[in-house]
Amino acid sequence: MGKVPRNRPGSQYDEDQLGFGDIFTEHMLQMVYSEEDGGWQTPEITPLQNLVLHPATMVLHYGQQVFEGLKAFAGPDEDDILLFRPDMNIARFTKSCDRLCIPAPDQGLFMEQMSKLIRLERDWIPKQHGTSLYVRPTIIATDTHLGVRPSRKYLFYIILSPVGAYYPEGFEPVRIMVTDKYIRACRGGLGEAKTMANYAASLLAAEEAHCAGFTQVLWLNAVDKLSIEEVGTMNIFFKMNNEIVTPALEGTILPGVTRDSVIHFARELGHPVVERQVSIEEIVKAAENGALQEIFGSGTAAVISPVSHFRYKDHDHMVADGKTGPVARQLFDELTAMQTGRRSDPFGWVVNIGK
Numbered sequence: 001m002g003k004v005p006r007n008r009p010g011s012q013y014d015e016d017q018l019g020f021g022d023i024f025t026e027h028m029l030q031m032v033y034s035e036e037d038g039g040w041q042t043p044e045i046t047p048l049q050n051l052v053l054h055p056a057t058m059v060l061h062y063g064q065q066v067f068e069g070l071k072a073f074a075g076p077d078e079d080d081i082l083l084f085r086p087d088m089n090i091a092r093f094t095k096s097c098d099r100l101c102i103p104a105p106d107q108g109l110f111m112e113q114m115s116k117l118i119r120l121e122r123d124w125i126p127k128q129h130g131t132s133l134y135v136r137p138t139i140i141a142t143d144t145h146l147g148v149r150p151s152r153k154y155l156f157y158i159i160l161s162p163v164g165a166y167y168p169e170g171f172e173p174v175r176i177m178v179t180d181k182y183i184r185a186c187r188g189g190l191g192e193a194k195t196m197a198n199y200a201a202s203l204l205a206a207e208e209a210h211c212a213g214f215t216q217v218l219w220l221n222a223v224d225k226l227s228i229e230e231v232g233t234m235n236i237f238f239k240m241n242n243e244i245v246t247p248a249l250e251g252t253i254l255p256g257v258t259r260d261s262v263i264h265f266a267r268e269l270g271h272p273v274v275e276r277q278v279s280i281e282e283i284v285k286a287a288e289n290g291a292l293q294e295i296f297g298s299g300t301a302a303v304i305s306p307v308s309h310f311r312y313k314d315h316d317h318m319v320a321d322g323k324t325g326p327v328a329r330q331l332f333d334e335l336t337a338m339q340t341g342r343r344s345d346p347f348g349w350v351v352n353i354g355k
């Protein structure tokens with residue numbers, strides 16, 4: 001196996017030039033589960049290394065995998081390492097594992113080991129506004145076996161990647177394409193689990209959207225192809241008639257940590273928020289009669305992603321004059337300020353693991 005390329009903090013990259021997900025820190029956490037050896041083994045922090053997998057490793061064939069994504073931020077004090085609602089990511093990881101027949105690691109141990117790894121790599125946390133250390137916990141089925149059944153061995157690992165500001169040149173609205181040709185998930189499926197199969201299912205639609213000049217796909221409900229689900233890496237919000245509306249969680253969309261935070265925080269800031277079914281017809285009508293004020297997505301990577309245009313059945317609709325709306329901007333500014341300890345945190349969401 002070849003050596004893993006390393007980049008040392010500060011020396012090999014410029015914080016201005018950081019992209020997303022290409023640079024990794026020096027260490028990783030690994031913890032093995034083996035039914036034969038009585039379950040979870042002792043966690044280990046090791047140098048970042050390639051995984052050596054037999055070609056029949058089950059995850060490569062049957063997709064038994066779960067992952068998470070969260071960010072660690074530098075805070076105002078030198079020692080601060082701030083995580084945003086890590087308990088929600090860990091709880092979601094457990095739920096996703098249950099759906100995939102994967103034994104989840106103990107939640108307290110997960111938090112403790114993840115914090116230990118991040119503290120060890122603290123010099124890798126970029127400092128510039130908008131940058132962070134992205135944390136990717138993952139679990140994969142590692143039994144060597146052809147034949148469909150749950151694996152009896154797993155590898156849980158965490159890797160860390162310093163990432164750049166999502167909007168280095170300021171808030172840029174995106175164009176989304178509503179698809180009624182493909183579906184992402186249906187009730188009873190994997191839609192609410194954070195697992196790789198959902199992304200595999202989304203690629204072709206995303207490619208077609210890119211070719212047509214759109215950034216993302218907006219998914220509709222698999223059954224009626226009318227009610228709106230999510231954007232595939234983001235949950236979605238609509239501001240109409242001075243009310244913020246987002247699709248309710250009914251088993252097919254990913255329950256985003258950012259989504260939940262937007263709902264609570266927007267209410268705190270005085271905006272009414274409703275979780276309910278929203279149909280694409282309703283949004284088209286609202287766009288046509290002027291009731292639609294803003295559309296924005298929510299997710300850990302971008303936090304808030306304003307939408308300037310959407311296409312549905314070959315018709316293009318412009319939102320908020322093609323610009324970033326005031327609510328999207330306010331939520332982005334306030335949430336990122338909270339995540340980096342530059343604003344009060346009325347919900348106690350920010351956890352400082354640095355000290």
Ligand SMILES: *Cc1c(COP(=O)(O)O)cnc(C)c1O
Pocket residue numbers: 069194198230232233234235254255256257258259298299300301
């Ligand atoms: C991770 C993810 C999101 C966003 O969730 P956050 O917890 O806010 O980052 C939305 N949709 C899908 C499909 C996802 O995998």
